[in-house]
Structures are given as structure tokens and as C-alpha cells.
Amino acid sequence: MDFGFSEEQELLRAELRKFLAEHAPSAELRRIAETPEGFSRALWKQMAELGWLGLTVPEAYGGAGLGFVDWVVLLEETGRALLPSPLVSSALCAAALRGGSEAQRALWLPRLADGSAIGSVAILEASDHLAPEGVALAGRREGDGFVLSGEKLFVGDAGAADLFAVAFRTGDAPESISLALVERSAPGVAAEDLPGIDLTKRSGRLRLDGVRVPRAALLGEAGAAWPAVARLLDLGAFAAAAEAAGAAEAALQLTVSYAQQRIQFGSPIGRFQGVKHPLAEMYVDVESWKSLVYYAAWALDAGHPDAPLAVSRAKAYASEAFARIGIDCVQLHGGIGYTWEYDAQLFLKRSKWVRPAFGDADFHYQRVAALGEL
Amino acid sequence: MHFDFTPEEERFRAEVRAFLDENLPPEGQRDAAFQVEWQRKVRARGWVGFSWPKQVGGGGASIAEQVILKEEMALRKAPPLGSCFMGLAWVGPALIEFGSEAQKARFIPDILDGKYQWCTGYSEPSSGSDLASLQCRALREGDHYVVDGQKIWTSIAMWSKWMILLVRTDFRTESKHEGITCLLVEMATPGITVRPIRNMSGGAMFAEVFFDGVKVPVENRLGAEGEGWRVTVSALAHERSGIAEVTGLQRSLESIKGLARRCLRGGGPASEDPAIRRRVARADTRIEAMRLNGLRALTKQLRGEPLGSETSVNKLHRANLEVELGELALEIEGSRGALAAGSDVVPDAGYWQRFALSWPEVVIGGGTPNIQRNIIAERILGLPKD
Numbered sequence: 001m002d003f004g005f006s007e008e009q010e011l012l013r014a015e016l017r018k019f020l021a022e023h024a025p026s027a028e029l030r031r032i033a034e035t036p037e038g039f040s041r042a043l044w045k046q047m048a049e050l051g052w053l054g055l056t057v058p059e060a061y062g063g064a065g066l067g068f069v070d071w072v073v074l075l076e077e078t079g080r081a082l083l084p085s086p087l088v089s090s091a092l093c094a095a096a097l098r099g100g101s102e103a104q105r106a107l108w109l110p111r112l113a114d115g116s117a118i119g120s121v122a123i124l125e126a127s128d129h130l131a132p133e134g135v136a137l138a139g140r141r142e143g144d145g146f147v148l149s150g151e152k153l154f155v156g157d158a159g160a161a162d163l164f165a166v167a168f169r170t171g172d173a174p175e176s177i178s179l180a181l182v183e184r185s186a187p188g189v190a191a192e193d194l195p196g197i198d199l200t201k202r203s204g205r206l207r208l209d210g211v212r213v214p215r216a217a218l219l220g221e222a223g224a225a226w227p228a229v230a231r232l233l234d235l236g237a238f239a240a241a242a243e244a245a246g247a248a249e250a251a252l253q254l255t256v257s258y259a260q261q262r263i264q265f266g267s268p269i270g271r272f273q274g275v276k277h278p279l280a281e282m283y284v285d286v287e288s289w290k291s292l293v294y295y296a297a298w299a300l301d302a303g304h305p306d307a308p309l310a311v312s313r314a315k316a317y318a319s320e321a322f323a324r325i326g327i328d329c330v331q332l333h334g335g336i337g338y339t340w341e342y343d344a345q346l347f348l349k350r351s352k353w354v355r356p357a358f359g360d361a362d363f364h365y366q367r368v369a370a371l372g373e374l
Numbered sequence: 375m376h377f378d379f380t381p382e383e384e385r386f387r388a389e390v391r392a393f394l395d396e397n398l399p400p401e402g403q404r405d406a407a408f409q410v411e412w413q414r415k416v417r418a419r420g421w422v423g424f425s426w427p428k429q430v431g432g433g434g435a436s437i438a439e440q441v442i443l444k445e446e447m448a449l450r451k452a453p454p455l456g457s458c459f460m461g462l463a464w465v466g467p468a469l470i471e472f473g474s475e476a477q478k479a480r481f482i483p484d485i486l487d488g489k490y491q492w493c494t495g496y497s498e499p500s501s502g503s504d505l506a507s508l509q510c511r512a513l514r515e516g517d518h519y520v521v522d523g524q525k526i527w528t529s530i531a532m533w534s535k536w537m538i539l540l541v542r543t544d545f546r547t548e549s550k551h552e553g554i555t556c557l558l559v560e561m562a563t564p565g566i567t568v569r570p571i572r573n574m575s576g577g578a579m580f581a582e583v584f585f586d587g588v589k590v591p592v593e594n595r596l597g598a599e600g601e602g603w604r605v606t607v608s609a610l611a612h613e614r615s616g617i618a619e620v621t622g623l624q625r626s627l628e629s630i631k632g633l634a635r636r637c638l639r640g641g642g643p644a645s646e647d648p649a650i651r652r653r654v655a656r657a658d659t660r661i662e663a664m665r666l667n668g669l670r671a672l673t674k675q676l677r678g679e680p681l682g683s684e685t686s687v688n689k690l691h692r693a694n695l696e697v698e699l700g701e702l703a704l705e706i707e708g709s710r711g712a713l714a715a716g717s718d719v720v721p722d723a724g725y726w727q728r729f730a731l732s733w734p735e736v737v738i739g740g741g742t743p744n745i746q747r748n749i750i751a752e753r754i755l756g757l758p759k760d
């Protein structure tokens with residue numbers, strides 16, 4: 001029994017933390033987040049060269065061939081640094097290619113791993129419904145393929161992505177869902193980010209106007225993609241919970257060091273139980289959801305049947321606890337926490353992005369209840 | 375990262391399972407005679423004081439073996455291993471570290487055999503969370519100490535033969551943690567009065583204990599004079615891993631799910647109410663987090679890394695869950711939730727009412743939630759002490 005990280009994984013963590021502290025300190029990430037693209041191409045390239053973009057891509061396709069437990073280390077650190085980057089969206093697109101043909105994998109996985117292409121997944125629509133019924137965009141049959149006209153919403157890094165794995169409907173049965181690759185450069189495709197609370201996370205809209213999806217662009221069989229889509233939703237929820245764990249830990253550390261230094265009533269405010277106790281609660285929450293995230297990573301790697309349950313527990317905890325932590329982080333700082341210059345607000349805003357991403361606390365608690373046979 | 379045990383450890387698990395198959399009857403069939411037999415058998419296996427060194431009669435078990443034994447026992451809802459609860463939790467570990475050879479020989483075998491009960495004389499009317507401020511005093515007179523003062527919240531004092539008692543032997547020390555001494559006191563000694571305290575669930579598990587010129591032989595001092603705080607803190611460090619607690623909570627939640635299926639709420643089963651379902655799932659998620667937090671702490675131990683105050687995290691979860699599960703059950707019962715045992719209308723013969731009125735035993739005993747928050751904030755986060 002060993003429910004911890006290996007020496008190699010701890011080395012990866014140290015390397016990541018050093019790299020991100022050096023290349024994406026607060027001032028730099030704020031600058032990057034406010035650029036039109038919202039991320040740094042130069043950093044993206046460096047991270048690709050260090051093997052971090054293709055961490056979970058199989059070695060045969062230019063990746064490092066590592067598992068989700070390794071990916072957790074990466075995500076906790078990018079989350080801790082609040083790194084603005086299409087890293088998770090692109091990895092989800094790579095995961096979608098798992099169900100694709102050899103030709104599709106050979107064409108795209110190496111490019112996603114080396115960062116020369118950026119991917120994303122487009123599942124949700126205006127209904128904001130995380131279920132097969134939420135996919136209303138209908139594929140009209142044409143020849144051996146489909147034509148898509150409509151709109152996908154809440155698409156991660158829509159503005160940056162070159163390639164989208166798009167879910168659409170190909171039948172009336174609830175689960176008649178298909179998944180296909182759509183390139184940004186194809187005729188009729190338009191994608192843009194929508195203004196968001198959290199400047200360090202981009203997401204937006206994918207517009208499809210008579211976009212042709214030939215049979216060769218389908219990922220798997222037409223009408224049989226819901227299990228693959230459900231897995232993408234799980235991976236997205238898992239990644240959001242893992243990044244949030246790193247971010248929440250950083251928010252806690254920021255607040256603890258402020259509470260140690262800020263003197264009021266002749267004493268560091270961290271001496272007062274009104275400050276001390278919420279910080280202790282934050283610690284309890286961060287440690288607990290880290291445990292849930294680590295176990296979910298192991299379950300995903302092991303292909304354990306409990307993986308969806310483990311993911312939902314982790315994301316439910318993260319959505320609920322991070323929202324509280326974001327608010328407490330600002331509130332415990334007092335006035336300084338409300339300023340634009342101070343970093344507390346960045347964590348609060350990240351918690352607003354995390355809360356609904358790939359299912360909020362209620363969605364995942366309801367799923368935990370159902371999976372727990374209630 | 376993996377959750378496998380070594381073949382040797384798995385052999386031990388198989389041995390435990392075989393023992394349970396052979397010796398543990400279903401829950402309804404465990405009478406008094408069985409309880410006596412059970413204690414004799416688990417004692418013979420070396421499973422009482424399983425973590426204690428073999429030299430004192432313990433099991434000398436590895437951490438992995440302790441975990442396996444606890445897991446298997448909890449899964450089968452087996453009775454406790456050993457019946458001298460306070461002796462096993464507090465007195466034995468303190469004796470092993472600080473006791474003289476004569477004291478170990480006199481007390482440890484009886485604790486393992488469960489011959490009689492021990493109680494712990496720690497809290498006082500004015501010294502609860504701030505235990506080190508205790509004032510119960512012992513003055514040395516020749517070959518014995520004379521104890522005067524009062525203890526309170528002493529669990530099972532009325533059924534105990536011996537007490538491990540903290541007294542102040544020096545009132546002039548700079549720090550309140552100095553000047554405290556640990557004594558082992560026979561409850562039948564003249565001058566001791568035990569007065570049980572009725573708690574809010576109607577029962578009496580704890581008591582006030584009064585000392586009026588109680589003579590305790592010096593040979594019954596545990597550790598050096600003035601070393602009592604260290605003796606206590608060291609015993610506190612022998613924390614349980616929390617496995618049994620997690621299993622207990624899991625079982626309670628399973629029962630609550632059953633309750634929710636049987637109770638009507640708004641014209642349908644309570645189990646179909648999304649608000650109830652969310653609360654069940656929320657509790658489930660926190661119990662699972664406790665289980666996994668425990669496994670992370672265990673991994674640290676297995677890797678030979680020192681354990682810090684990690685257990686405080688799970689103590690807070692447990693405190694919240696013990697309260698929440700009782701509240702959840704009573705809400706699921708609706709109007710019936712306000713009934714008590716004694717009619718055919720109250721569900722489960724009033725089990726959940728008793729449950730919802732007994733959490734203070736575990737939530738307050740051994741450190742209130744606010745004390746746990748202080749421990750986390752000060753020892754883990756490094757915030758200044760109050």
C-alpha cells in the first residue's frame with residue numbers, strides 16, 4: 001500500500017514549481033492573461049519541449065506516455081500558479097482522440113503533444129445541460145458524413161484552439177450522440193472567447209455554419225459516442241478539481257502568511273481564533289479534496305469501476321469548498337484583498353470558474369447519490 | 375501509488391478472515407457467553423494490544439498488520455479487541471513508555487486480559503480544553519502522596535477499579551505544563567467519591583470524582599514527579615488510525631439511506647428528494663475523504679516519515695459528520711423525528727433519536743472541534759499561539 005507520489009513524481013513537481021515561479025510569477029501571469037490571446041505562446045512552446053503538454057499522450061505519438069497520477073502533479077502546479085494556458089482543453093482533445101482512427105491519432109496527437117496544435121472539446125450548448133439531452137446540435141446527413149449548423153457554448157479556450165472535438169446529435173434516442181473533429185480553419189467555423197470573471201481561464205463559443213463533417217472526421221461510430229463524451233466530462237471535472245486543489249492551497253498559503261504579518265490590536269491577526277479557525281477549515285478542505293483527487297487519478301489510471309464516483313466526489317468537494325475559500329481568502333485580508341493589485345482576487349475569480357466547470361457541486365452530489373444506489 | 379498489500383500481509387488477512395468465519399456469529403447471536411469467549415480467543419491470538427511490543431505481552435505487529443486487522447474486524451462488525459478500553463487506549467501506552475518494570479508487570483497483563491476497567495482522571499471543573507491548568511493537588515508525605523481536589527467528565531469512573539490521574543505536585547513552576555505528576559490510583563481507596571452525571575440522552579457514562587485526603591503510594595507514580603504532562607501527551611500521540619471510525623460512519627450512512635427509502639416526505643420516499651440526496655452524497659463524500667486522508671497518513675508512517683497533526687483533520691470531519699448524520703436522520707423522519715423511543719410510530723425504535731443525542735461523547739471528548747482548529751492552525755499552518 002502506498003497512497004503517495006513517487007520520487008520521480010515529486011521531482012516533476014519540484015521542476016514545475018520552479019519553472020512556473022520563474023516564468024509565470026503574479027505580474028507576468030497578469031500580463032499574459034490580459035493579452036488578446038490570453039496565454040503565452042513562448043511559455044507554451046517551452047512547456048511542450050519539457051514534455052508537459054503531452055504528458056499523458058502515448059509515447060508512440062510523441063507523448064510521455066504517463067498516467068493521470070502524473071497529470072495531477074502537473075495540474076496542481078499549474079493551478080497553484082494560476083497559469084493561463086489551454087493545457088487542459090488541449091489534453092481533453094487528445095483524450096477524445098483515444099476513440100479515433102489510427103490516421104486521426106497519427107495526424108493530431110503528435111501535434112497536440114508538441115504544442116504546434118491546440119485542441120479543445122465542445123460539448124455543452126445553451127441549455128447548459130450535462131447529459132445526452134443537453135446535446136441538441138443536430139448533424140444533417142450528407143453523403144457519408146454530416147453537416148453541422150449551430151452553436152456550442154462554454155468551450156474551453158475556444159479562441160485559441162485549432163481543433164475541436166464536437167459532440168452532436170445523430171438520432172432521436174437520447175444517447176444518439178456522435179463526436180467528430182472539426183478544424184478551426186474549416187469553412188463555416190468561427191470560435192471566440194467570451195468575457196469571463198477569471199481572466200486566467202478562457203472559454204467561449206463555437207459557431208458552426210454548414211460545416212461539413214466527413215465520415216473520416218468522426219471519432220468512433222456515428223451515434224455511439226455518448227460513453228466517450230461522458231468520459232471527457234469526467235476527465236474535465238477531474239482536471240478542474242486537480243487544478244483547483246493547487247490554486248486553493250496557494251490561496252491558503254497567501255492568507256496564512258498575511259495573517260502572520262498583519263498586526264492589529266498589537267498582535268498578528270493569525271493569533272485570533274476568528275481568523276485562525278477559518279484558515280484551519282481551509283486546510284481541512286484542501287487536504288481532503290486533494291485526497292479525493294489523488295484517489296480519482298489512481299482509479300482512472302487503474303480503469304477501476306469506481307472512477308466516475310471518485311471523480312464526482314472530488315469535483316463536488318472542490319466546487320463547494322473552493323467557492324468558500326475564495327471568499328474567505330479575500331475577506332480575511334480585509335481591504336487589501338479587495339484591490340486589483342493584490343492576488344487574493346485572482347483566487348476568488350478562479351473559484352468562480354471552477355464552480356460550474358464540468359458540473360457544479362449539486363450536479364456531482366446528485367451523481368454521487370445515484371452511483372451510491374440511493 | 376498503489377493499494378496492494380504484500381503476499382505476506384495478504385496471508386495475514388486470510389488468517390484473520392478464517393478466524394472470523396469460525397469464531398464470529400451473526401450480530402443477533404452474540405450473547406454474554408460469546409463476549410467472554412471472544413475476548414479470550416482474540417487475546418490468545420495476540421490481537422489485544424496488537425501494536426504493543428511482544429516483551430510486554432503485545433502483538434508486536436507492523437503498521438500494515440494493524441491496519442489489516444482493524445479493517446477486517448470493522449468490516450464484520452466484530453466486538454472490540456480487548457474490553458479494558460481506557461487501559462488499552464491510554465494507560466498501556468503510557469506504562470510502556472514511562473512505567474517501571476514492576477508497574478508493567480503488575481498492570482499490563484490485566485489490561486490485556488480485560489480483568490477490570492481503568493478510567494482517566496484528566497479534566498477538572500476549571501480545566502477542560504486548557505487541561506494543563508489543572509489544580510487537583512498531591513502533596514508528598516513520606517512514602518505516599520495525599521490527593522485533594524476534583525475531576526469531572528471522567529468516563530466510566532463508576533465502573534472502574536483503577537484511574538490514571540493527573541495532579542499538580544508543584545504550584546510554583548513558571549510554565550503550567552511543569553509541576554504536573556501522573557499517579558495510578560485504586561478507586562476503592564478511602565476518600566474517593568464518584569458521582570455519575572446524567573447526560574442529555576438520559577444515560578450516565580461519565581462522572582464527577584472527588585478526592586479528599588486520598589493516600590496514593592509513591593510506587594504508583596507513573597514517570598518522574600513533574601513529568602506528568604509528558605506522560606499524557608505521549609499517550610495522546612498513540613492515536614488510532616481512524617479506520618474503525620470511518621467504517622462506523624459508512625455503516626451509519628448506509629442505514630440512513632435505508633431510512634430514507636422507508637420514510638415518506640412530501641408524498642414520496644425521502645430518498646427521492648433531491649435535497650436529501652445531496653446531503654447524503656455530501657456526507658458520503660466527506661467520509662470517503664476521511665478514509666483517504668487516513669490512507670495518506672498511513673502511507674507516511676509506512677514510509678517511515680514522522681506523523682504531524684494530520685489526525686486533527688479527520689477529527690474535525692468526524693465531529694461534523696457525527697452531528698450531521700444525526701440531524702439528517704431526524705430530518706428524514708420528518709414529524710416522527712421529534713418522537714422518542716416508546717411508541718410504534720417512531721422509526722427504528724428510536725435509534726436515530728439516541729444517535730442524534732449522543733454525539734457529544736465523541737465530538738467533545740478528547741478535544742472540542744475548536745481545539746482541533748487551534749491545533750491545525752498553530753502546529754500545521756504555523757500561526758501564533760493564543
